[in-house]
Amino acid sequence: MRILLLLIVPLFLFSKQDFISDYEYGAMLYENPRGISCVKCHGAKGKGVVIGTYYTTDKKTKKRMVHEVKGADINKKTLEETIASVNRVHDVMPTYSLTNEEVKAIYDYIGKKNR
Ligand code: HEC
Structure with a gap:
């Protein structure tokens, strides 16, 4: 009996970490x-x-101008656009090696965040 408990208790302790929801997976x-x-x-x-x-300084007027580099608003993108973008080479955004399923998890997560 004790042996059986020793085998079963750890299963319960670790089982929670094996099952994460789609939301948690996307967030991760x-x-x-x-x-x-x-x-x-x-x-x-995702906004x-x-x-x-x-x-930068205007050569003629010598006026200093401020420029902002911003991450795009990716809320209104379709799943196809998101997959294409993550796989493309950008100037600022890095290139990732994520599968389409992983990008879909991210896409669904952003969607739920904005509901
Ligand atoms: C270093 C900053 C940076 C990181 C990190 C980054 N992005 Fe981006 N992302 C950008 C910028 C800037 C743009 C818009 C300009 C461009 O296309 O490069 C962009 C564009 C996009 C677009 C397309 C928007 C459009 O107008 O077509 C999507 C979708 C996107 N990012 C998703 C992601 C996802 C998903 C991740 C994480 C896996 C990510 N980005 C990480 C900076 C970043």
Whole structure:
């Protein structure tokens, strides 16, 4: 009997970690997609945040101008557009090696965040 308990108790203890919901899976990938986190540039709800600013000076007027580099608002994108974008090479956004199922989990997660 004791042996049986020793075998069963650990199963219960660890079983919870094996089963995560689609929402948790999407959140995990969005926040940690084997590379720099999507959250850093697209924000908690995918609406886009300012990543950084830089300045330029107009040669004639000598006026200083502020420019913002922003992550795109990815809320209104379709699943196809999201998959295509994650697989494309961008200027600012890094290229990821995520499967279509992983991008779908991220896409569904962003969708639920905005409901
Ligand atoms: C370093 C900042 C950065 C990170 C990290 C990042 N992105 Fe982006 N993303 C951008 C920028 C900037 C754009 C818009 C310009 C461009 O297309 O490069 C963009 C564009 C997109 C677009 C397309 C929007 C359009 O207008 O077509 C999607 C979808 C997207 N990102 C999803 C993601 C997902 C999903 C992740 C995580 C796996 C991610 N991004 C990580 C900066 C980032």
